[in-house]
Amino acid sequence: MSKTIDVCLSPELLHLYPVENKLVVVVDILRATSCMTAGIANGVKSITPKADLEECRKLKEKGYIIAGERNGKHVEGFDLGNSPFGYMNEEYKGKKIGVTTTNGTVAINKSKNASEVIIGSFLNLSAVAEHCKKSPYDVLILCAGWKGKVNMEDSLFAGALVEALNETHKSACDPPLMMEKMYQAAKSDLLGFVQKSSHVSRLQKIGIGKDIEFCLEIDKYTEIPVLRGEELIKL
Amino acid sequence: MSKTIDVCLSPELLHLYPVENKLVVVVDILRATSCMTAGIANGVKSITPKADLEECRKLKEKGYIIAGERNGKHVEGFDLGNSPFGYMNEEYKGKKIGVTTTNGTVAINKSKNASEVIIGSFLNLSAVAEHCKKSPYDVLILCAGWKGKVNMEDSLFAGALVEALNETHKSACDPPLMMEKMYQAAKSDLLGFVQKSSHVSRLQKIGIGKDIEFCLEIDKYTEIPVLRGEELIKL
Numbered sequence: 063m064s065k066t067i068d069v070c071l072s073p074e075l076l077h078l079y080p081v082e083n084k085l086v087v088v089v090d091i092l093r094a095t096s097c098m099t100a101g102i103a104n105g106v107k108s109i110t111p112k113a114d115l116e117e118c119r120k121l122k123e124k125g126y127i128i129a130g131e132r133n134g135k136h137v138e139g140f141d142l143g144n145s146p147f148g149y150m151n152e153e154y155k156g157k158k159i160g161v162t163t164t165n166g167t168v169a170i171n172k173s174k175n176a177s178e179v180i181i182g183s184f185l186n187l188s189a190v191a192e193h194c195k196k197s198p199y200d201v202l203i204l205c206a207g208w209k210g211k212v213n214m215e216d217s218l219f220a221g222a223l224v225e226a227l228n229e230t231h232k233s234a235c236d237p238p239l240m241m242e243k244m245y246q247a248a249k250s251d252l253l254g255f256v257q258k259s260s261h262v263s264r265l266q267k268i269g270i271g272k273d274i275e276f277c278l279e280i281d282k283y284t285e286i287p288v289l290r291g292e293e294l295i296k297l
Numbered sequence: 298m299s300k301t302i303d304v305c306l307s308p309e310l311l312h313l314y315p316v317e318n319k320l321v322v323v324v325d326i327l328r329a330t331s332c333m334t335a336g337i338a339n340g341v342k343s344i345t346p347k348a349d350l351e352e353c354r355k356l357k358e359k360g361y362i363i364a365g366e367r368n369g370k371h372v373e374g375f376d377l378g379n380s381p382f383g384y385m386n387e388e389y390k391g392k393k394i395g396v397t398t399t400n401g402t403v404a405i406n407k408s409k410n411a412s413e414v415i416i417g418s419f420l421n422l423s424a425v426a427e428h429c430k431k432s433p434y435d436v437l438i439l440c441a442g443w444k445g446k447v448n449m450e451d452s453l454f455a456g457a458l459v460e461a462l463n464e465t466h467k468s469a470c471d472p473p474l475m476m477e478k479m480y481q482a483a484k485s486d487l488l489g490f491v492q493k494s495s496h497v498s499r500l501q502k503i504g505i506g507k508d509i510e511f512c513l514e515i516d517k518y519t520e521i522p523v524l525r526g527e528e529l530i531k532l
Binding site (some may be wrong): 071074075078207208209210211212214215217233235236237240243244245247248255258259260261274 | 306307309310313441443444446447448449452455468469470472475478479481482483491493494495496
């Protein structure tokens with residue numbers, strides 16, 4: 063095992079993790095990176111993440127479909143909110159989407175200096191793991207969290223990916239070992255465990271239960287969104 | 298359950314967790330808060346945490362015993378390093394100790410605006426849990442971590458305390474649920490799991506294996522160090 067894997071549990075800790083010469087896997091299970099995976103898998107041409115709401119809104123003038131979410135809710139004036147089902151609209155095949163979300167797009171923008179930035183979700187877990195095995199770079203999983211705080215669903219994905227790579231990648235620090243342990247204890251009833259999380263409780267209040275079940279489906283897709291310049295495209 | 302429990306996994310995230318009106322439990326299992334617990338339990342009169350090495354050194358002139366650790370190692374010119382066995386010296390009964398460590402004393406100093414700050418370790422786990430039950434305040438466990446990063450042993454203590462309070466305190470956010478899950482998966486072989494941690498590997502390189510076993514002993518003491526002004530004294 064010559065390659066390492068590390069987990070940054072919140073973008074607020076990213077200054078402690080150099081991204082240079084790393085393959086960064088950005089994860090925001092509920093729901094930004096699940097949406098991106100579903101969108102690219104369903105034929106969306108590209109997805110451009112913007113941290114800023116107004117910058118994203120301007121992409122509309124350039125012909126983009128625009129998706130906007132803040133605090134779990136669809137932002138007025140945006141074509142899409144942050145539901146993976148929205149991204150699977152047949153009409154969006156071949157189209158460009160601009161997106162801004164509370165946590166996920168911030169995390170992507172913070173990792174731009176990495177050697178490669180890919181998008182991870184339970185939906186493409188095994189494909190991401192296989193790509194990590196083939197990559198020459200050490201892996202850093204960046205959990206988007208919730209407004210700087212550590213969250214359960216992104217951490218569980220981190221644990222799942224660490225487990226999938228435990229024969230090829232050595233843990234660089236404690237969080238990979240911790241998240242793997244937690245995932246292994248939770249995986250027999252992932253939905254039951256995640257339903258206790260604070261974000262699920264927020265989302266259920268706004269009626270998005272079916273999104274949650276969808277976002278926890280493992281290996282529904284084999285496509286991986288990868289950042290090229292400002293855009294996420296199919297790897 | 299009207300009281301809540303939360304876990305701040307690193308002092309670098311403490312700005313996201315208001316400490317006002319909280320009972321803060323500071324934890325640095327390897328080894329600062331284990332040392333403090335052992336020292337106070339063994340009759341040390343008070344322990345004054347200083348984030349700064351030179352400020353701590355000045356306490357020597359005032360008649361304090363001084364303890365200094367950086368990167369796991371005893372700092373030259375200090376009476377003590379960061380071994381709990383050092384704090385159990387019969388000659389220190391009734392004496393005042395000044396201490397500075399890489400992570401633990403920084404965490405204590407950052408929590409000074411809390412309603413109460415107490416010191417937690419596996420050595421006094423049940424006593425700390427009982428105190429939390431009696432306290433009118435919501436509980437915030439502050440893990441000292443390692444130079445800002447999340448570490449395994451402090452997180453495991455957090456999980457153990459969440460478990461001990463699961464009938465009286467509701468989780469305020471995801472990290473309490475996550476750490477409880479991890480602790481429950483690890484507790485049947487706590488030493489075996491902790492031995493995989495990065496800090497244990499650092500400490501074993503400098504020959505401190507017996508400190509680690511000691512710091513994982515559960516409920517060896519009933520004493521709790523509490524911060525009063527600048528000093529930790531017996532609660």
